[in-house]
Amino acid sequence: AKPYIYITRKLPESVIDTLKSFADVEMWDSEENPVPRDILLNEAKKADALLTMLSDKIDKELFDIATNLKVVANLAVGFDNIDVEEATKRRIVVCNTPDILTDTTADLAFSLLLMTGRRLVEAVDVVREGKWKSWSSYFLAGTDVHHKTLGIVGMGNIGEAVAKRALGFDMRVLYHNRSRKLETEEKLGVKYATFDELVKQSDYVLVLTPLTPETKGMFTKEVFKRMKKSAFFINVARGPVAVEADLIEALKEGEIAGAGLDVFDKEPISPDHPLLQLNNVVALPHIGSASVETRTAMMELCCDNIEAVLKNEVPKTPVNRELFQLV
Numbered sequence: 253a254k255p256y257i258y259i260t261r262k263l264p265e266s267v268i269d270t271l272k273s274f275a276d277v278e279m280w281d282s283e284e285n286p287v288p289r290d291i292l293l294n295e296a297k298k299a300d301a302l303l304t305m306l307s308d309k310i311d312k313e314l315f316d317i318a319t320n321l322k323v324v325a326n327l328a329v330g331f332d333n334i335d336v337e338e339a340t341k342r343r344i345v346v347c348n349t350p351d352i353l354t355d356t357t358a359d360l361a362f363s364l365l366l367m368t369g370r371r372l373v374e375a376v377d378v379v380r381e382g383k384w385k386s387w388s389s390y391f392l393a394g395t396d397v398h399h400k401t402l403g404i405v406g407m408g409n410i411g412e413a414v415a416k417r418a419l420g421f422d423m424r425v426l427y428h429n430r431s432r433k434l435e436t437e438e439k440l441g442v443k444y445a446t447f448d449e450l451v452k453q454s455d456y457v458l459v460l461t462p463l464t465p466e467t468k469g470m471f472t473k474e475v476f477k478r479m480k481k482s483a484f485f486i487n488v489a490r491g492p493v494a495v496e497a498d499l500i501e502a503l504k505e506g507e508i509a510g511a512g513l514d515v516f517d518k519e520p521i522s523p524d525h526p527l528l529q530l531n532n533v534v535a536l537p538h539i540g541s542a543s544v545e546t547r548t549a550m551m552e553l554c555c556d557n558i559e560a561v562l563k564n565e566v567p568k569t570p571v572n573r574e575l576f577q578l579v
């Protein structure tokens with residue numbers, strides 16, 4: 253029999269054509285709304301492969317009933333929605349989409365820097381709302397980005413790509429990472445800092461770490477207090493890396509100047525969310541990798557990975573690399 257592949261969101265037919273040449277493929281019939289849990293579980297029972305979104309929880313309960321499952325391909329670089337340890341125990345391959353989204357996500361991260369520092373959202377609103385009365389000296393005057401200090405927490409490929417952009421703006425770049433990146437330091441002239449030094453010295457603190465037990469809740473009230481009052485907190489990683497209530501307090505109390513956020517504790521947020529009541533917050537709906545080119549490439553990579561596993565080949569970007577003796 254042909255393998256069965258279930259895709260948890262509607263993708264373009266052109267992208268899934270190759271899968272259809274060797275497998276039965278079904279998709280959840282919505283581009284916007286996540287697949288309901290009961291339908292996902294029901295599909296998982298039959299599926300040889302799942303192509304999943306960040307909004308799908310792929311956990312022990314699912315793996316326990318997914319007796320045919322061989323591969324989960326997640327349409328994201330992050331995979332905190334998947335219990336990889338449980339997958340590995342069952343020799344189920346988990347794949348993500350690193351590298352191809354690096355520059356797109358770095359562009360978005362740097363956009364948030366510019367948007368928060370230069371108050372661009374407030375400025376757009378003022379024009380739209382007919383509140384632009386005249387040119388005046390400190391009217392919507394923001395904070396410079398050029399020649400300021402950027403602190404990158406989590407120096408992977410995306411961090412490196414943001415650093416390149418920052419250097420083009422003559423910024424000084426600090427980074428903090430579990431391991432030092434001597435090659436990156438040498439190549440780009442970025443400087444390693446302890447977490448504490450980075451937090452104290454940066455004008456823009458940019459979070460790019462994956463969400464893990466170690467990074468969860470890393471930004472607390474105490475950390476925000478140690479930041480400069482003029483500094484901005486930018487998060488394009490995962491909401492729970494910061495304690496959201498502490499971030500809100502820091503913004504309200506003026507412990508920091510503002511925040512640029514592409515991610516939140518619970519997504520999506522609604523207009524009555526406390527962060528949206530603050531005019532020093534720029535909020536985006538988790539669109540870090542959302543360019544048409546990159547999202548298409550991510551979908552294609554997910555399909556390639558599924559095809560490889562189902563044909564007993566080594567996929568391009570497995571997360572649990574130990575299944576292929578790659579570590």
Ligand code: GLV
Pocket residue numbers: 327328329330331353489540541
């Ligand atoms: C998006 O957040 C991703 O992990 O790709």
Ligand code: GLV
Pocket residue numbers: 329406407408409410411460461462489
């Ligand atoms: C991931 O978040 C990275 O920095 O590559």
